[in-house]
Amino acid sequence: MKLINTAAAALMGATCIASAGLAKDCAAPLRQPATEKLMELVVSDTVLKYQLEQSIALGQRINGDPMTNPVASLEDYYHFIDALVTYNPQNIMTGTLNGQTRVSMDGKNYCNWNILDILAYSYFLVDRQLTTDPRGQIQFANDKFGEWMRDIAVEWGNYLETPASAINVPDFTSDPNYATWTSASDPGTSPWYCPPEGGYDTFQAFFTREFCAATFPNGSRPVQGYDDPRTVVAIGDSTSAGRWPISEDGKLVTTYDGVAQSGRVIKGQLYSDVHDFILGGEGETVIESFGSIDPTLFDGGTWTHQFLNVNNYHRLHVPVAGKIVYLKHLQSAVRMKSGWSQAIGEGEVSFYDPRDTADWQFGQTRMVIGIDTGEPHGVVVISPMGMAQVSGIQKRQWVIENAQALKGQEFANFAFGGSDFVVMFEKKAGFVLTVDVLPEEAPGAGVNYTGSLQGEKYGCFGGDPGCSAIPGAANQPPPIPADQ
Template identity: 30%
Template structure:
C-alpha cells in the first residue's frame, strides 16, 4: 500500500541522508579498478594472491610482519596502491641494528610478494608497467624527497655518503655541514639515487695499462660463463642451454641481448660475466676499458622478479629467479672497440623493477678513456653485464672480495 501525503506528515519528513564521502583513488589505481570491472576473474586472482601471500608469510615466519601492510581484499589493495605510488623512499632508522640496510629492498620485495601468486595475466602485467612508470614519475618530483628521508640515507653506513657530500670547510661556509655535490642539491629522489661520486672517490686501477679491465660499476660479481660458437651461453658445459637469465628474469641469447647493434655474432666463443648492484651502491657506470664507441643505445625489454622468503625469515629476490611479474625493463648496450689486439667489449647495464631506467650518455664515434662515465641508472638499476671477444683471452681476477667499486681491477686480457 502506497504512503499518502498525510502518512508522510504523520511520520515526519525524512531527513536527507548525509552525502557519502567519496574517496578518490589515484588515477593509476582507478585504471586497475576499471580493468577488474571488465575482467572479474582478475579480481578473484588478485584477492586469492593477497590471502596466500599473508598466509605463506606467516608459515615461513617472515620477520617484522607487522611493519608491512597485508591487504586481504581488493578495496584494501587499492588503498595500499594509493599509498605506495606516492611513497617517499626512506631507509630504516640507524637504531634498528637488524637489517638496517634493507628498508627499500624489503618494501619492493613485499610489493611483489603480494602478487607473487597471481598467474601472469597479460592485462594485469600491462597495468603493472603503468603503475611502475607512474611511481617513477613521482620520484622525479620534489615531493619524492624530504630532509628527513635524505637524512635517513645519510645515517646508513652502507650508503657511504662521505663519497658524495662536499665536506665542511672544502667549499662550504664555516660552520656549515656537508652538502650534496650537486650544485642545486638533490631536489628529487631520482637525483639523489643517480648521485655522482666526489672526485678521487673512484680511482681507476692501472689507467694506462690496456690489458687491465676494471669494474664498470659498484657491483658484486655473480657469474662468468663461456659463449659458444653459436653465441649461446654455456652453463655447466651444456651447450644445449642456449640462454642465461638476466637478473633472474627474462631469458636471452647473446644475439637477443644485443639485438639491433650489428654485433650480434661478434662475441661467439667469447666470455660473459655479470655483477649485481645493491640499492645503496653508486648507480653510475663507466668504461671498463678504453676504446671507441661503436654502438650506444637503450633497449626496451621486460622483467620478471620472483620474491622468496629465506629460511631466516627474510625477503629475497634471488639473482637466478625465473618467475614473477613483468615490468618495464630497459637495458643499455655499449660496444667499445679497444683495437685489433683485444677487440670488442660490450657493457650492458640492466634495469629492474620498480622503475627500469637506463640512461646512456655516450654516442657512437667518441673515444672513452678507461673509467670514464657513460651513463647512469635511475631507481631500479640492478645488473651490469660484460661481454668479451674470444681473441682477448679474458681472465677474471677478482680475488676473494667479489664486491668491487667502479674502477677496481676485475681481470686482464691475456694477449701479447
C-alpha cells in the same frame, strides 16, 4: 617528467613522520590512477584476476605474518598499490641486515616500511611460480600486467623527481652505509659524496649523487690497470653475480629452480637468446639506436653480471677503453626476482631478498653499448639494466658513434630503482673474473662475491688473472651533470 597531479595531491596526505620509530599509523592514501587501471584490467581479464589471486595466496603460504606480508587479497593489493605510488622513501632504524641495510616492515602502514623492503615486497607478490613453465610468474605470463607494472614504475619515478620526495633524504645522508663502501682495497673510512649546500632538492637527485669533487677531482675513483689494456674494471660500486658461458649458438644457459602453485619444486635449465638481448626482441621498443654489431661475435663467449643495491653509487663508468661502435636503448619490462628469507637464528632479521639470477636480465629495459677494444680482445658489450622501479637510464652526451671511450669514464646513470649491469666478451677475449669469493655461499646462487668499487680491477683479458691493478686516472673528464 610530468607528474600526475592526482597522485601528487595524495602523496602529501600519505606522508607520516616515522623516522624515529613506528609509533604512528600512516594516513590512507587516496585511490590512485594506477590502481584504478589495474582494477579495470582485472574486471576485463578473468585470467589476470585468477593469476593475481593465486600469486597472493602462494605468497601467504610462504609468509603468513600480517606485519611482513599484509597483502592477503586483491583488495589488500589495491591498497598496497595506492601506497606504493605515494611512498616517500624511508630509512628507519628498526633492524639491520648484516649490520648495514636497514630493515623495516609495519603491516599495512606502508609509510613505515624502508625503501628496499617495499621495493622487494612489491615484486615478491607477483613472483610466485604459478605453472610448470620456466617463466610461469605473472610478470612473464601476462603482457597487459607487465605493461601496467611499467606504468606504476614511471608514475613513482615521476614523483621522486619532485621536491616533496626529498622529505626523508636527511635520514639517508646521515646513514654511513649510504656514504661509504667497504672493499679489500678501500675500507670505506670517508664519504664518497658531498651533499650540496642546502641538501638535495629531490630524492632522485640524492639517488644519482656524484663523487665528491674534492676527493675525486677526475670524476672517478682511481682506475686500476688504467694503462693495461688487459684490465677490465668495475662499472660502479657493485657486487658480482658471476660469469656464465655463452653457447656456440648464442644462448645463455642457466640452472632453473622454482616452486609451482602446487608447491612442487621445479628444476631444469633455462635458455635465453643473447642475440635478441643485443639487437632487441619481439615487443621491445627502440628508444635510440646507432651503429651496428654482429651478435654472433659473442657465440662461445662470456656473460658477466653485476648487481647494484639501493645504497650504492648509481652512476656508470666504462670498464674498458675503446671506440663506441653500437648503441641500442630498448624499452621492455621492469621485472625483478624476489624471495622471502626467514630469520632462523638469534640476532638475524627476516627480509625480502632480491634474487639476482642471470636469466632475469632478458626482457628487461636496457641500454646495449658495443665498445671495440681492437685486437686481440675484440668487441665488448656493456649493458646497464633498468630493473624494478626504474624511470630511466640516462646516458651522457659524449656517447655517440665512433666516440673514444676512456676506461673509467662516466657514461650514464640509473634513475631510481633496482639496477644491474651486464658485460659480454667475445670468446677470443679470454676473459677471467678476478673478484674475490667469500667463504659462505650466496642464497640461490652458490657463489658469494666480495663487493667491487667503481674503477677496481674486475677481471682480465687473455686468460691470465695477473693483469695490472696499478691505479691511474690520466685525462679523465670532470663530472658531467645527470641531465647531459
